[in-house]
Amino acid sequence: MKSTTRLINCDSFSQDEEISQLKTINPPIFRGSTVLFDSFEDLTLASAGEYKGITYGTDRLPTQRLFEEAIRELEGGALTRTFPSGISAIINTLLALTECGDHILLCDNAYGPTARFCTEILTKYNIQTTFVPPASGREIETYIQNNTKLIFLESPGSNTFEIQDIPAITALAKKREIVTVLDNTWATPLYLDAFALGIDVSIQSVTKYISGHSDVLMGTATTNQKYAEKLEQFYRILEIYTPEEDCYTALRGLRTLPLRLRQHEQSALEIARWLESLAIIEHVIHPALPSHPQHHIWKRDFSGSSGIFAFVFNQEYEQEKLAGFVNSLQLFGIGYSWGGFKSLITVGKYNRSQKSEYSGKTIVRLNIGLEEPVDLIKDLESGFELLR
Ligand SMILES: *Cc1c(COP(=O)(O)O)cnc(C)c1O
Numbered sequence: 001m002k003s004t005t006r007l008i009n010c011d012s013f014s015q016d017e018e019i020s021q022l023k024t025i026n027p028p029i030f031r032g033s034t035v036l037f038d039s040f041e042d043l044t045l046a047s048a049g050e051y052k053g054i055t056y057g058t059d060r061l062p063t064q065r066l067f068e069e070a071i072r073e074l075e076g077g078a079l080t081r082t083f084p085s086g087i088s089a090i091i092n093t094l095l096a097l098t099e100c101g102d103h104i105l106l107c108d109n110a111y112g113p114t115a116r117f118c119t120e121i122l123t124k125y126n127i128q129t130t131f132v133p134p135a136s137g138r139e140i141e142t143y144i145q146n147n148t149k150l151i152f153l154e155s156p157g158s159n160t161f162e163i164q165d166i167p168a169i170t171a172l173a174k175k176r177e178i179v180t181v182l183d184n185t186w187a188t189p190l191y192l193d194a195f196a197l198g199i200d201v202s203i204q205s206v207t208k209y210i211s212g213h214s215d216v217l218m219g220t221a222t223t224n225q226k227y228a229e230k231l232e233q234f235y236r237i238l239e240i241y242t243p244e245e246d247c248y249t250a251l252r253g254l255r256t257l258p259l260r261l262r263q264h265e266q267s268a269l270e271i272a273r274w275l276e277s278l279a280i281i282e283h284v285i286h287p288a289l290p291s292h293p294q295h296h297i298w299k300r301d302f303s304g305s306s307g308i309f310a311f312v313f314n315q316e317y318e319q320e321k322l323a324g325f326v327n328s329l330q331l332f333g334i335g336y337s338w339g340g341f342k343s344l345i346t347v348g349k350y351n352r353s354q355k356s357e358y359s360g361k362t363i364v365r366l367n368i369g370l371e372e373p374v375d376l377i378k379d380l381e382s383g384f385e386l387l388r
Contacts, residue, residue, distance in 0.1 A: 026248070026251075026252065027062065027066055027251070028062075029244045029245055029248045030061040030063060030244050031245075032061065033056070033057040034056070034057070035053075035054050035055055035056055035057065035059070037051075057241065058239035058240070058241050063244045063247040063248050063251070064082055064242055064247040067082060067250055067254070068080040068081060068220070070251060071189070071204065071206075071210075071220050071222060072222055074189040074190070075189045075194065075195065075202050075204075075222040076189070076193065076196070077222035077223055077224055078222075078223060078225040079222065079223050079228035079231060079232055080220050080221070081221055081231060081232070081235045081240070082206070082218060082220050082247060082250075083218065083219040083220065083221070083240060083242060084217065084218065084219075084241070084242050084243070085205075085217040085218065086111075086185065086203070086204070086205025086218070087111070087113045087117070087219070088240070089203050089204070089205070089219030089220055089221045090113075090117070090183065090203055090219070092221070092234065092238070093181055093203060093221045093231065094117065094118070094122065094150070095234070096230055096231050096234035096235075097149070097150055097179050097181070097201070097231075098122070098125075098127050098149060098150055099149070100127065101126055101127070102127050102128075102147055102148075102149040102150065103127070103129075103145050103147045103148045103149065104118065104122070104127065104129050104130075104148065104149065104150040104151070104152060105132050105140060105143055105144070105148060105150070105151045105152065106118055106129050106130070106131055106132070106152045107131070107136060107152065107153050107154055107157055107162075107164055108131045108132060108134045108157070108352045108353055108354050108356075109134035109154065109156075109157025109159070109160050109161075109350075109352065110153075110154045110157060110158065110183065111154060111157075111183060112158065114152070114154070114183065115129075115131070118152075131352075131353040131354065133354045134157050134160060134162035134164075134352065134354070134356065135162040135164060135165075135293065135294055136165070136169065137164065137165030137168040137169065138165065138168040138172065140168075140169050140172070144172075144178070148176070148178055149178060149179065150178060150179050150180075150181060151169060151178055151179070151180045151181070152182075152183070153166060153169065153180065153181070153182045153183070153199075154183035154185075155182065155186075155192075156186050156287050159310060159348065159350050159363055159365055160285060160310065160350055160356065160358050160363065161186075161285045161287055161292070161309060161310060162293070163287055163292075163294035163297050163298050164297075165297055166182065166194075166197040166198070166199065167197050167198055167301070170197060170198025170199055170200075171198060173198075174198060179200045179227060180198065180200050181199070181200065181201040181202075182194050182199045182202050182203065183203045183205075184199075184202045184203060184204060185203070185204055185205040185208050185209075185339075186306055186308065187302055187304070187305075187306065188204065188209050188210065188257065188261060188306070189202070190257065190258060190261055190303075190304065191261070191303050191305065191306065192301065192302050193303075195224055197301060200223060200224050200227050201221055201222065201227060202221075202222045203219065203220065203221050203222075204219060204220045204222075205218075205219050205339075206218035206219055206220055206250050207219070207337060207339070208338055208339025208340075209257060209261055209264070209306065209339040210250055210253055210254055210257060210339075211250045211339075212253040212256065212257065212260055212339060212340060212341070213249075213253060213340055213341060214337065214339075214340035214341070214342065215249065216246050216250055218242060218246050218247075218250050261307075262304075263370055264307030264368055264369070265304055265305050265306060265307060266373075267307065267368045267369075267371075267376070268286070268306070268307040268308070268309060268366075268368040269286070269288060269305065270373045270377075271366070271368055271373055271376060271377060271380075272284050272286040272288075272289055272309055272311075273289070274377055275311050275380075276289065276291065278384070279314070280313060280384055280387060280388065281311050281313060282311075282312050282313060282314035283311060283312045284309065284310075285309055285310040285311060285363075286305070286309035287302070287305055287309075288304075307338075307339075307367060307368040307369070308365065308366070308367045309365070309366060310363045310365040310366065311364050311366070312358065312361050312362065312363060312364070313362065313387070316361070316362060317362070321386070321387060322347060322362065324386045324387075325384070325386055325387050326345060326347060328382065328383045328386055329345060331371055331375060331376055332344060332345040332366070332376070332379065338367035339367070340367070340369060341369045341370040342371075343368055343369035343371055344366070344367040345364065345365065345366055345367075346364075346365045347363070347364050348363055348365075349361065349362055350363060
């Protein structure tokens with residue numbers, strides 16, 4: 001055999017009994033487009049759709065399957081599928097569960113790109129979206145039309161953290177055969193049991209707390225039994241692919257999720273309470289504080305809070321002053337996304353289609369990382385000095 005051919009065929013590991021039996025604590029990362037069949041007979045079965053094993057790189061390689069099973073179990077759902085980002089999980093869930101002519105309800109405080117997908121893309125397929133108030137409950141009924149097929153919730157919602165009355169909404173959705181989808185990224189499955197509250201599909205931006213280290217973009221959608229087949233089929237036909245390396249990294253993050261989340265929760269609460277005591281601040285928007293407008297619902301439905309919340313100053317500062325404050329911070333990175341070990345800050349105004357108490361107000365959002373709260377407080381305190 002020529003050396004070139006020998007190089008192509010140096011796969012002795014695949015026959016090595018010892019290697020195939022080797023047990024590391026973490027699973028191996030499989031990289032592959034082609035999956036080799038043992039025989040012509042297996043190939044024939046695969047072509048007929050009857051092969052029992054994995055047939056191709058997009059047929060969900062083992063590390064992905066392992067991660068999906070871990071999330072499925074944690075969520076308590078029937079089926080989980082992973083996506084190459086959180087927004088991809090949202091977009092594909094919406095596409096899988098709607099048809100031309102449908103109408104959907106979307107809470108007004110949903111993640112911006114979710115709303116944008118509904119208004120800019122779903123409309124192309126004659127799927128119309130109505131925005132409902134960010135703290136909706138039973139009164140969501142008044143927005144339901146004959147062709148309403150899906151209700152999309154995010155609780156607490158992005159940036160303004162209003163909470164929806166999920167059980168009230170799922171109860172009336174069930175009566176009308178309307179599918180309910182929840183973006184459950186803020187609480188993770190640890191702090192909100194979506195299925196116990198009647199939700200049909202729970203979505204996670206794995207990018208946030210589950211991966212936890214700001215180095216992965218990934219998402220999951222988990223369904224109950226009723227919608228499992230629909231999502232499974234859609235996923236299989238689209239051959240959506242999530243890199244195995246990312247599944248591996250996310251699975252590693254998942255192991256420490258409870259510990260990290262508990263720390264994020266404690267630190268964020270400590271800082272939120274401190275902020276609430278300052279004269280410079282009008283409102284701290286944190287669901288676990290009794291001052292939050294839907295605190296009673298949070299207390300009823302959630303078993304914990306995470307590390308991201310917001311506040312509003314007691315006056316509107318000029319851009320220059322705000323810039324001075326934000327740029328002065330030493331420990332808070334200026335950037336999107338959250339759920340990682342590093343504290344972050346974003347500042348913005350969020351226009352809602354419905355009237356909101358935060359209309360026109362500058363919202364400062366803090367992602368509290370894993371630093372010591374005392375240091376973060378010192379950092380914020382020196383920033384506030386520039387505003388006083
Ligand atoms: C970040 C985020 C997403 C999207 O996740 P990506 O992985 O960044 O696409 C979806 N929902 C919420 C609530 C988020 O904060």
